[in-house]
Amino acid sequence: MLSKEQKERYKWQISIFGEDRQENIGNTRLLVAGAGGLGSTAALFAAMAGFGTIRIIDPDCIEESNLNSQLLYREADVGRQRAETASKALHAMNSSINVEPVFAAIGTAPVRNLIRGFDMVIDGLDNYPARFLLADAAWQCGIPFIHGAVKGFYGQVFTITPPTSSCLRCIIPNPLPVREIPVIGVTTGVIGGVQVTEAIKLATGTGLPISDHLWLLDGIRQKSDWLRIERIPTCHVCGKDEYRIPA
Amino acid sequence: MKVHVKAFATFREVMDNQLDMEFPEGASIRTLLDGLTERYGGLGELIFAGPDTLRDFVNILKNGRNVYFLAGLDTPLDDGDVIALFPPAAGG
Numbered sequence: 001m002l003s004k005e006q007k008e009r010y011k012w013q014i015s016i017f018g019e020d021r022q023e024n025i026g027n028t029r030l031l032v033a034g035a036g037g038l039g040s041t042a043a044l045f046a047a048m049a050g051f052g053t054i055r056i057i058d059p060d061c062i063e064e065s066n067l068n069s070q071l072l073y074r075e076a077d078v079g080r081q082r083a084e085t086a087s088k089a090l091h092a093m094n095s096s097i098n099v100e101p102v103f104a105a106i107g108t109a110p111v112r113n114l115i116r117g118f119d120m121v122i123d124g125l126d127n128y129p130a131r132f133l134l135a136d137a138a139w140q141c142g143i144p145f146i147h148g149a150v151k152g153f154y155g156q157v158f159t160i161t162p163p164t165s166s167c168l169r170c171i172i173p174n175p176l177p178v179r180e181i182p183v184i185g186v187t188t189g190v191i192g193g194v195q196v197t198e199a200i201k202l203a204t205g206t207g208l209p210i211s212d213h214l215w216l217l218d219g220i221r222q223k224s225d226w227l228r229i230e231r232i233p234t235c236h237v238c239g240k241d242e243y244r245i246p247a
Numbered sequence: 248m249k250v251h252v253k254a255f256a257t258f259r260e261v262m263d264n265q266l267d268m269e270f271p272e273g274a275s276i277r278t279l280l281d282g283l284t285e286r287y288g289g290l291g292e293l294i295f296a297g298p299d300t301l302r303d304f305v306n307i308l309k310n311g312r313n314v315y316f317l318a319g320l321d322t323p324l325d326d327g328d329v330i331a332l333f334p335p336a337a338g339g
Contacts, residue, residue: 038339126339151336154256172335173315176304181338188339214333216255221264225255227331230311 002026006096010050021204022050026097028203029053031118033106033134035060035082037069037183038148039124041192042199044071046122047090049200053098054090057114058083059105069185106130111137120144120202122195128175135160135168136237144202144209148195152182153219155191157210158229159198165211166231167238187219248272248326250279255333258294262287270324276307277320279330294332306333 002019014022030051032043035058043056062077072089083101090099111133121138125131138145145160147168160167201207213226236245253265268282284291296302307314308331314322
């Protein structure tokens with residue numbers, strides 16, 4: 001049951017989908033991987049929407065060059081850990097939710113331990129080797145993985161919903177080498193917002209997730225596009241049993 | 248046969264967002280890329296690291312399936328195919 005305070009706080013979104021579904025959001029445990037441009041945007045919107053538990057994982061400290069796109073940090077935060085600083089900012093935004101900061105890189109501990117008990121994962125990572133580690137583990141654990149990525153004014157979102165959708169490797173079979181990628185806050189703002197829209201849709205059973213198309217933002221031409229994605233039967237993550245590599 | 252080609256993200260900076268192309272029977276993804284690089288100056292340098300080697304960020308999908316899982320550049324084209332050229336974003 002929502003408390004009186006929660007009914008007041010969320011009344012404008014309860015008017016969209018009702019109290020029961022707001023309660024579903026509150027009961028959802030959301031893992032946000034990365035506390036950069038995408039992760040900080042997504043975590044902020046998720047906290048505002050009332051996701052009951054948000055675990056935010058990041059291995060870095062705040063740099064001055066983060067301030068163009070990372071909504072949760074201020075000039076005085078430069079040098080502080082991003083996960084911990086994000087956690088405080090989220091708690092200041094919504095003190096009724098649980099926020100768990102984890103100061104670690106994906107891959108330094110068993111990934112399954114990081115995601116165990118969570119209902120969905122938001123991808124705010126900045127490299128494909130880490131994305132694949134997390135996305136593969138999420139698939140194998142049956143946890144939805146909401147992929148997002150940006151480059152300059154371009155961005156993309158894809159919601160992986162095991163066991164029915166394609167996985168990340170069906171779209172991008174080989175991880176791209178780790179490179180520095182140009183990022184601007186207006187693009188991470190849109191993509192992070194779309195990722196949380198997907199999380200809210202999944203938590204509330206509203207609409208259909210973006211799971212058979214890749215959604216692409218072209219901020220230069222102010223267009224969005226759909227790219228159809230088919231599941232690959234020989235994929236070693238989501239393909240037929242005989243092709244899968246055991247977890 | 249007629250094939251519909253779609254380009255996404257940074258590929259749009261050197262070619263049209265989408266176009267139709269005609270090919271004879273037996274054409275492949277390689278034939279299609281040859282046609283595109285002939286038509287759009289700068290595209291060849293953008294997508295090829297060397298003869299027959301695509302740059303690591305170039306993903307090509309035939310009707311929603313990455314040609315990596317089909318026959319790569321030798322993947323045959325069929326009438327009505329939709330071919331997408333897609334450079335994934337990677338940043339966060």
